[in-house]
Amino acid sequence: QSALTQPRSVSGSPGQSVTISCTGTSSDVGGYNYVSWYQQHPGKAPKLMIYDVSKRPSGVPDRFSGSKSGNTASLTISGLQAEDEADYHCCSYAGSYTYVFGTGTKVTVL
Amino acid sequence: QVQLVESGGGVVQPGRSLRLSCAASGFTFSSYGMHWVRQAPGKGLEWVAFISNDGSKKYYADSVKGRFTISRDNSKNTLYLQTNSLRAEDRAVYYCAKGSEMGSSSSFDYWGQGTLVTVSS
Secondary structure: OOOEEOOOEEEEOOOOOEEEEEEOOOOOOOOOOOEEEEEEOOOOOOEEEEEOOOEOOOOOOOOEEEEEEOOEEEEEEOOOOHHHOEEEEEEEEOOOOOEEEEOOEEEEEO | OOEEEEEOOEEEOOOOOEEEEEEEEOOOHHHOOEEEEEEOOOOOEEEEEEEOOOOOOEEEOOOOOOOEEEEEEOOOOEEEEEEOOOOHHHOEEEEEEEEOOOOOOOOEEEEOOOEEEEEOO
């Protein structure tokens, strides 16, 4: 159960797009279409942003999108806004009712 | 609205135990699987354990297997995590999270605010 690999940080100016990668193995990310993404502001609980690779819960802006290719999933934030500055965590189902999270990425809005 | 409120955290010596609780409201607790997820200071999230809606299935991360026990009382709408033989590396904020009702149900759609466990002599 090794953590999925995410870049430590990404940054962009307001209005730009940023993409966060999440790399696992064929036993987790590559084996299931069950990747989710969570936004976490400092001192707050995580919030579900994307589930099942690319689906958005009600209320999540459509500038957030998810995708997957092989063992790597990605979260793209288009039209970056100041309130998007936060930590982002990916998570994948890993079989037998177990899950593995990513190392986390800090998004900075310049 | 859905609310999850954790309690039971605190400072404990290595090797000792704590029982964490998560009081749920705003949804039919007995219909959903529930999880514990933890976050060490300044680190990423780590999935800890899962329990099915009726308590019949329980699964754990390797890092806590044999030391932690997840349970639930559907009559009290409460989730528990019994943490035994605590180690310094168990120091973290512990969140309870509801198994999602969306899609495959393989995500966590609501989270509590967390309870901090500190293991120190």
